[in-house]
Amino acid sequence: xxxxxxxxxxxxxxxxxxxxxxxxxxxxxxxxxxxxxxxxxxxxxxxxxxxxxxxxxxxxxxxxxxxxxxxxxxxxxxxxxxxxxxxxxxxxxxxxxxxxxxxxxxxxxxxxxxxxxxxxxxxxxxxxxxxxxxxxxxxxxxxxxxxxxxxxxxxxxxxxxxxxxxxxxxxxxxxxxxxxxxxxxxxxxxxxxxxxxxxxxxxxxxxxxxxxxxxxxxxxxxxxxxxxxxxxxxxxxxxxxxxxxxxxxxxxxxxxxxxxxxxxxxxxxxxxxxxxxxxxxxxxxxxxxxxxxxxxxxxxxxxxxxxxxxxxxxxxxxxxxxxxxxxxxxxxxxxxxxxxxxxxxxxxxxxxxxxxxxxxxxxxxxxxxxxxxxxxxxxxxxxxxxxxxxxxxxxxxxxxxxxxxxxxxxxxxxxxxxxxxxxxxxxxxxx
Amino acid sequence: xxxxxxxxxxxxxxxxxxxxxxxxxxxxxxxxxxxxxxxxxxxxxxxxxxxxxxxxxxxxxxxxxxxxxxxxxxxxxxxxxxxxxxxxxxxxxxxxxxxxxxxxxxxxxxxxxxxxxxxxxxxxxxxxxxxxxxxxxxxxxxxxxxxxxxxxxxxxxxxxxxxxxxxxxxxxxxxxxxxxxxxxxxxxxxxxxxxxxxxxxxxxxxxxxxxxxxxxxxxxxxxxxxxxxxxxxxxxxxxxxxxxxxxxxxxxxxxxxxxxxxxxxxxxxxxxxxxxxxxxxxxxxxxxxxxxxxxxxxxxxxxxxxxxxxxxxxxxxxxxxxxxxxxxxxxxxxxxxxxxxxxxxxxxxxxxxxxxxxxxxxxxxxxxxxxxxxxxxxxxxxxxxxxxxxxxxxxxxxxxxxxxxxxxxxxxxxxxxxxxxxxxxxxxxxx
Numbered sequence: 001x002x003x004x005x006x007x008x009x010x011x012x013x014x015x016x017x018x019x020x021x022x023x024x025x026x027x028x029x030x031x032x033x034x035x036x037x038x039x040x041x042x043x044x045x046x047x048x049x050x051x052x053x054x055x056x057x058x059x060x061x062x063x064x065x066x067x068x069x070x071x072x073x074x075x076x077x078x079x080x081x082x083x084x085x086x087x088x089x090x091x092x093x094x095x096x097x098x099x100x101x102x103x104x105x106x107x108x109x110x111x112x113x114x115x116x117x118x119x120x121x122x123x124x125x126x127x128x129x130x131x132x133x134x135x136x137x138x139x140x141x142x143x144x145x146x147x148x149x150x151x152x153x154x155x156x157x158x159x160x161x162x163x164x165x166x167x168x169x170x171x172x173x174x175x176x177x178x179x180x181x182x183x184x185x186x187x188x189x190x191x192x193x194x195x196x197x198x199x200x201x202x203x204x205x206x207x208x209x210x211x212x213x214x215x216x217x218x219x220x221x222x223x224x225x226x227x228x229x230x231x232x233x234x235x236x237x238x239x240x241x242x243x244x245x246x247x248x249x250x251x252x253x254x255x256x257x258x259x260x261x262x263x264x265x266x267x268x269x270x271x272x273x274x275x276x277x278x279x280x281x282x283x284x285x286x287x288x289x290x291x292x293x294x295x296x297x298x299x300x301x302x303x304x305x306x307x308x309x310x311x312x313x314x315x316x317x318x319x320x321x322x323x324x325x326x327x328x329x330x331x332x333x334x335x336x337x338x339x340x341x342x343x344x345x346x347x348x349x350x351x352x353x354x355x356x357x358x359x360x361x362x363x364x365x366x367x368x369x370x371x372x373x374x375x376x377x378x379x380x381x382x383x384x385x386x387x388x389x390x391x392x393x394x395x396x397x398x399x400x401x402x403x404x405x406x407x408x409x410x411x412x413x414x415x416x417x418x419x420x421x422x423x424x425x426x427x428x429x430x431x
Numbered sequence: 432x433x434x435x436x437x438x439x440x441x442x443x444x445x446x447x448x449x450x451x452x453x454x455x456x457x458x459x460x461x462x463x464x465x466x467x468x469x470x471x472x473x474x475x476x477x478x479x480x481x482x483x484x485x486x487x488x489x490x491x492x493x494x495x496x497x498x499x500x501x502x503x504x505x506x507x508x509x510x511x512x513x514x515x516x517x518x519x520x521x522x523x524x525x526x527x528x529x530x531x532x533x534x535x536x537x538x539x540x541x542x543x544x545x546x547x548x549x550x551x552x553x554x555x556x557x558x559x560x561x562x563x564x565x566x567x568x569x570x571x572x573x574x575x576x577x578x579x580x581x582x583x584x585x586x587x588x589x590x591x592x593x594x595x596x597x598x599x600x601x602x603x604x605x606x607x608x609x610x611x612x613x614x615x616x617x618x619x620x621x622x623x624x625x626x627x628x629x630x631x632x633x634x635x636x637x638x639x640x641x642x643x644x645x646x647x648x649x650x651x652x653x654x655x656x657x658x659x660x661x662x663x664x665x666x667x668x669x670x671x672x673x674x675x676x677x678x679x680x681x682x683x684x685x686x687x688x689x690x691x692x693x694x695x696x697x698x699x700x701x702x703x704x705x706x707x708x709x710x711x712x713x714x715x716x717x718x719x720x721x722x723x724x725x726x727x728x729x730x731x732x733x734x735x736x737x738x739x740x741x742x743x744x745x746x747x748x749x750x751x752x753x754x755x756x757x758x759x760x761x762x763x764x765x766x767x768x769x770x771x772x773x774x775x776x777x778x779x780x781x782x783x784x785x786x787x788x789x790x791x792x793x794x795x796x797x798x799x800x801x802x803x804x805x806x807x808x809x810x811x812x813x814x815x816x817x818x819x820x821x822x823x824x825x826x827x828x829x830x831x832x833x834x835x836x837x838x839x840x841x842x843x844x845x846x847x848x849x850x851x852x853x854x855x856x857x858x859x860x861x862x
Contacts (some may be wrong), residue, residue, distance in 0.1 A: 032761045032764050033761065034759075064696070087558040129576070135577075136722070136725060137572045137575070137577065140572070140576045141571070144746070144768050145571045145743050145748045146739065147463060147742065148738070148742035192611060201570035229708045237601070260475070271707070288566075288739070290448075290452060290735040291728070291736050291740070292565070292566060292730040292732070292733065292735075295726065295728035296727060297704065297725060299722070299725055302720070304720075304721040305723050311579035312576050315578045315579075315761070316575065330463045331464075332463075332801075333459055420596075
């Protein structure tokens with residue numbers, strides 16, 4: 001049977017997962033493809049003892065160049081993450097005529113334009129199923145399965161850590177710090193959780209989904225990003241009372257010829273499928289013009305889950321290599337009904353707002369007076385508790401307004417002497 | 432640009448959808464694939480006026496042989512449905528060296544063994560994305576995206592008509608006949624709805640999902656099938672009271688080396704994602720060993736939705752034809768951890784049971800006495816109403832037992848003089 005030689009750079013969690021699957025499923029995979037996927041070279045900074053069982057004899061090296069430079073290797077799998085030297089490895093691998101498989105969302109979101117152009121130039125593929133939603137085959141679904149479709153919007157719960165934290169807050173009535181601590185204790189959050197909880201990881205993934213669905217590789221700066229660290233236990237509680245759940249949502253949404261891109265905590269109706277996506281699970285909800293509204297759901301992280309996606313990319317490429325031909329990944333074609341990106345200031349929406357105000361007659365009149373000046377109309381107001389001595393939460397739901405009007409109004413309101421904390425506002429997503 | 436010639440047989444709802452998409456998306460698709468998909472011949476028994484806008488000049492014919500026999504046609508799309516003459520058309524098309532795309536679940540489920548063997552023999556593909564879940568790319572997901580996985584179980588809501596009826600019953604408290612009538616009025620059920628409501632359509636689709644996930648093309652007779660016509664409004668009501676929803680579920684489930692295959696109405700916990708799948712939507716919930724638990728959700732029917740799937744198959748095949756090579760669909764390899772199919776009699780499960788009994792002291796003792804003789808233990812009992820004159824419902828939840836024990840027990844119980852109707856039992860699915 002013909003052999004396809006693969007080299008892996010980076011033997012961390014996902015890398016080890018790939019080794020495990022390639023070893024366990026080698027016979028089945030070769031029967032399915034008609035070709036044997038052979039791990040020829042595997043590289044990391046040092047040889048950890050747990051790797052030994054899974055590494056073919058003589059395959060380990062500490063030199064990435066030995067992997068990339070091996071003329072017998074057909075496909076290079078990059079799993080070290082980060083921008084450098086991952087970018088240089090991939091560039092060299094493409095230049096040397098190898099296909100690339102990567103799970104590196106940060107790299108592709110930030111440097112993808114250059115890398116995809118190089119791949120096209122060299123008639124090679126960069127495959128990246130594992131970079132969004134781990135083992136959920138959503139890249140393939142958007143690119144191939146839904147090839148006949150234009151998209152109206154994508155709503156993604158793309159970061160397992162954030163979703164785990166929000167779920168814990170909602171289930172246990174915890175505050176954010178408490179839930180983060182629990183996530184860290186259970187191995188669902190890094191010691192430095194910034195990339196996850198501040199929304200950047202979701203933004204990277206949103207850039208890739210936008211590329212697949214709308215044919216534009218936008219700059220990361222074009223995505224409005226806000227994380228979950230400012231979400232309080234109180235807001236999660238009030239969300240539930242109002243019939244919502246709070247989720248960190250990555251959104252790409254077409255409105256006429258504008259595309260809005262944002263990652264932020266939002267309220268979604270408790271009855272919506274996305275509201276039931278709990279814990280470390282991810283989900284991508286897609287509105288397409290031919291196949292309708294679709295949901296793809298599954299674990300958003302995990303050694304074998306991400307490795308499952310990497311191996312599916314390897315199998316696709318191995319079929320080509322075997323045939324001795326280049327079957328390029330379907331070309332990404334810009335959706336020309338989109339002519340510009342909408343700035344967050346111009347994005348409209350309904351909002352939940354929480355004011356912390358002194359409990360005194362006339363407070364509501366002053367707040368609503370300011371809102372009226374910005375043409376913002378109120379759908380409902382509740383003062384949650386009564387207590388003469390204390391500051392009380394006033395919870396408001398407002399009708400559609402632009403981000404800029406709301407934030408200007410809140411700026412003014414927060415300077416009122418009766419307002420004791422910075423007001424909190426959370427968008428009510430229209431899905 | 433190179434051209435790929437396609438012929439379509441059957442210009443009903445889905446066929447027209449394919450014409451529409453190929454026309455509207457022709458330029459985008461050719462840019463994505465690098466090849467032009469040309470509709471060379473389209474066949475139906477007569478030329479309906481609504482087709483004219485979408486048919487390229489001179490492409491229409493009433494002779495299927497003209498489509499299959501055209502040496503310039505690379506891919507034949509079969510959309511007439513049913514077993515004959517669809518089978519003969521596909522057989523001839525393969526024999527003449529054409530790839531085949533079909534949405535015909537009945538044909539593939541019942542005659543697939545012969546057809547797939549012929550395709551392999553002729554080095555051609557039979558692609559069938561549209562046959563399960565319409566535009567949801569679940570065939571591609573199982574075959575390619577999850578290629579590295581073994582599967583433990585698949586739970587599918589695969590029939591939009593049945594799910595629409597059950598949803599209406601649950602939402603409005605309707606009985607089955609009322610809900611069916613409403614479905615027919617709204618165009619969601621055929622005049623003769625047997626294939627949908629009696630579970631056969633779901634069984635066809637389950638056979639195909641089982642083929643993809645477990646590598647076995649089982650006989651339709653190996654699937655236990657029960658439809659929804661016996662589900663009463665009362666059972667839907669009690670389901671909700673107990674915290675469940677009733678869904679017509681297609682299940683393929685591995686237990687040790689046994690595989691159980693069944694289509695039946697079941698109770699599922701109201702909190703489960705599948706319980707939120709309402710109306711004509713479909714969903715496929717998959718437990719895989721590497722990528723974990725995944726859900727694929729979307730409209731289960733519809734002109735453009737099914738056509739979206741057909742076109743994605745066309746695009747896959749067009750890439751091959753362009754390259755002048757045969758890239759076979761990934762081979763289906765049997766999961767050799769499954770050694771036999773489990774007969775329904777041996778399948779274990781918890782159950783909801785409803786007895787209609789005379790309201791008289793001692794009735795429960797007699798029922799539970801029979802259950803005890805069959806070693807069936809009761810988890811809970813509720814007598815729903817009290818009324819001396821009337822027959823009252825007794826609702827029971829029982830612990831795990833085998834189908835055969837339960838049905839033997841119910842047989843005995845139904846002969847008791849205090850029992851006034853055939854007892855109803857519905858499995859409580861363990862997902």
